[in-house]
Amino acid sequence: MSRYYEFFCPVKVIAGEAALEHLPYELTGIASVRPMIITDAGVRAAGLLDPVIAACEESAVTIAAIYDEVPPDSSTTIVRDIANLYRQQQCDAIIAIGGGSSIDTAKAVNILVSEGGDDIAAYSGAGVLTRPLRPFFVIPTTAGTGSEVTSVAVIADTERSVKLPFTSSFLLPNAAIIDPRMTLTLPPHITAATAMDALTHATEAYTCLAKNPLSDAYATAAIRKIGRSLLAVMDNPDDAKGRLDLAEASTMAGIAFSNSMVGLVHSLGHATGAICHLPHGLCMSLYLPYVLEYNLEDIREPLAELLLYLEGPEVWSATPASRRAEATISAIRHLRDELHHRCELPRTLRETGKLKEDQLDAIARQALDDGSIIYNPREASLKEVRSILDKAWG
Amino acid sequence: MLESFSRSTARRARRQYVGMMFRFMGHALEAISRFDKTVIDEASALPEGLVFQMTVLPAGPSLAVEHTGGGSLRYLGSHYQGPVDLSIRFKHLAHAFLVLSFQEKTVEAFANDRMVVDGDIALAVRMTRILNRLEAIILPRLVARRAVKEYPSELGLLEKVPGAIGVYRRVAFSMIRDLRKEGLSQ
Numbered sequence: 166m167s168r169y170y171e172f173f174c175p176v177k178v179i180a181g182e183a184a185l186e187h188l189p190y191e192l193t194g195i196a197s198v199r200p201m202i203i204t205d206a207g208v209r210a211a212g213l214l215d216p217v218i219a220a221c222e223e224s225a226v227t228i229a230a231i232y233d234e235v236p237p238d239s240s241t242t243i244v245r246d247i248a249n250l251y252r253q254q255q256c257d258a259i260i261a262i263g264g265g266s267s268i269d270t271a272k273a274v275n276i277l278v279s280e281g282g283d284d285i286a287a288y289s290g291a292g293v294l295t296r297p298l299r300p301f302f303v304i305p306t307t308a309g310t311g312s313e314v315t316s317v318a319v320i321a322d323t324e325r326s327v328k329l330p331f332t333s334s335f336l337l338p339n340a341a342i343i344d345p346r347m348t349l350t351l352p353p354h355i356t357a358a359t360a361m362d363a364l365t366h367a368t369e370a371y372t373c374l375a376k377n378p379l380s381d382a383y384a385t386a387a388i389r390k391i392g393r394s395l396l397a398v399m400d401n402p403d404d405a406k407g408r409l410d411l412a413e414a415s416t417m418a419g420i421a422f423s424n425s426m427v428g429l430v431h432s433l434g435h436a437t438g439a440i441c442h443l444p445h446g447l448c449m450s451l452y453l454p455y456v457l458e459y460n461l462e463d464i465r466e467p468l469a470e471l472l473l474y475l476e477g478p479e480v481w482s483a484t485p486a487s488r489r490a491e492a493t494i495s496a497i498r499h500l501r502d503e504l505h506h507r508c509e510l511p512r513t514l515r516e517t518g519k520l521k522e523d524q525l526d527a528i529a530r531q532a533l534d535d536g537s538i539i540y541n542p543r544e545a546s547l548k549e550v551r552s553i554l555d556k557a558w559g
Numbered sequence: 560m561l562e563s564f565s566r567s568t569a570r571r572a573r574r575q576y577v578g579m580m581f582r583f584m585g586h587a588l589e590a591i592s593r594f595d596k597t598v599i600d601e602a603s604a605l606p607e608g609l610v611f612q613m614t615v616l617p618a619g620p621s622l623a624v625e626h627t628g629g630g631s632l633r634y635l636g637s638h639y640q641g642p643v644d645l646s647i648r649f650k651h652l653a654h655a656f657l658v659l660s661f662q663e664k665t666v667e668a669f670a671n672d673r674m675v676v677d678g679d680i681a682l683a684v685r686m687t688r689i690l691n692r693l694e695a696i697i698l699p700r701l702v703a704r705r706a707v708k709e710y711p712s713e714l715g716l717l718e719k720v721p722g723a724i725g726v727y728r729r730v731a732f733s734m735i736r737d738l739r740k741e742g743l744s745q
């Protein structure tokens with residue numbers, strides 16, 4: 166594999182203690198003094214805007230506008246409203262603070278305020294943008310999506326009820342600011358689900374068809390940090406070092422999968438999210454072990470290698486080489502069960518209580534049409550996808 | 560002098576090969592969508608009137624097919640200039656040659672960033688499955704194994720040989736017809 170590959174990540178990463186206080190310097194360094202903040206009500210309620218605003222107060226930067234009503238599924242109307250606010254307040258940069266939805270919304274707003282106009286749908290697709298956009302910074306408040314380092318955004322067009330994809334390297338932010346303060350107050354079940362999303366990004370990047378040596382390095386480093394810190398953070402939510410580990414892992418896994426893509430776990434997750442509105446990270450946790458089992462004979466070697474990163478050198482050397490791939494799957498199942506024990510993160514589709522068994526056919530059909538299925542090492546048929554769903558049902 | 564002459568001859572041969580394969584695939588897609596149930600099922604989920612184009616940047620060769628409804632595909636020729644709903648564009652002729660000479664699987668080409676997809680990605684996934692099925696049926700098993708991710712286990716000789724003969728016969732007819740037309744118009 167990887168006779169040929171491409172790898173690209175131009176995002177500056179600003180990470181660690183007092184990282185937020187670097188933001189004003191970064192902004193003024195590119196002559197931006199009137200940034201707009203795009204976030205959601207939950208982030209504001211959790212007091213997460215305060216340290217960002219405080220960091221800017223002692224600087225030449227003025228927060229010129231704050232939009233704090235991004236919903237979990239953002240839409241073209243919201244993007245248009247925020248772009249209008251940006252123009253009214255004569256802002257000159259965007260700071261997204263939040264999870265996947267706020268970050269995707271901010272990427273789309275940046276297209277409108279840079280390219281002009283009101284119709285974001287006109288920029289949908291791949292390769293439509295041909296020049297850099299306005300200064301853009303991302304401060305993630307969940308440790309999972311990796312959206313701060315991906316060049317895609319998805320926005321719902323509610324009038325035509327379609328999801329518009331946007332793909333361009335110009336959507337990438339100038340910098341991602343990873344500060345442990347931003348994820349310290351994440352509730353346990355969100356910490357768990359988003360970390361499982363990051364684990365899935367890294368695992369799929371490492372085992373699917375577009376894997377390459379550079380993304381492998383990011384994927385394994387991410388898995389090592391998740392293996393070391395996820396349960397520690399679940400037991401002690403104030404563990405700032407562990408929180409930073411998870412946030413860094415999320416960004417590294419994001420860099421890995423934005424270059425190597427993801428596979429069938431994500432095809433199933435996207436379909437389940439669309440049909441039953443189950444949170445993405447939870448879907449990842451539910452499907453990951455079964456998809457790895459399904460792919461096993463095609464991914465035995467890379468999966469065996471992952472045991473070292475997930476469980477550490479002692480377990481790795483104590484496990485016979487021929488059993489390591491299976492041991493990796495067992496370790497992931499064990500992690501899932503431990504998370505259930507600590508925060509009742511469902512272990513099966515049935516346990517979620519959010520879907521009926523007769524919806525599985527629809528999920529299977531939709532998963533077959535998901536773009537990420539192309540990168541899955543095995544060519545899954547409808548019957549095979551359906552049988553994975555049966556196993557995940559529980 | 561001699562070297563640059565042979566290089567340009569090799570390039571011309573490669574371009575002609577890719578053009579010929581596109582033409583063959585176009586006719587074969589049309590033929591296979593008349594009788595292979597798997598292809599008909601996959602294709603009938605495509606919007607009616609959808610035009611799919613596979614091409615090589617910057618200026619071809621290319622192939623275009625239209626879904627005329629009910630799972631039927633119609634080959635629109637190698638010089639189609641009208642609007643396209645879904646396109647897969649190889650970044651360079653060399654990449655198209657790798658795929659069309661079965662040195663690189665279609666999915667590998669996706670994974671290796673050899674091509675740019677424009678349009679609904681769900682439809683691109685479906686179209687890739689149709690192309691895989693076409694290759695599995697018309698190519699000798701050994702070559703087909705190199706072209707597709709997983710050779711369909713249920714595809715026995717009984718299904719394959721009549722299928723392949725049917726495709727080749729139809730393709731041969733329509734290619735001869737095309738060549739005649741081109742011969743007359745020149």
Ligand SMILES: [Fe+2]
Nearest residue numbers: 362366431445
């Ligand atoms: Fe994900």
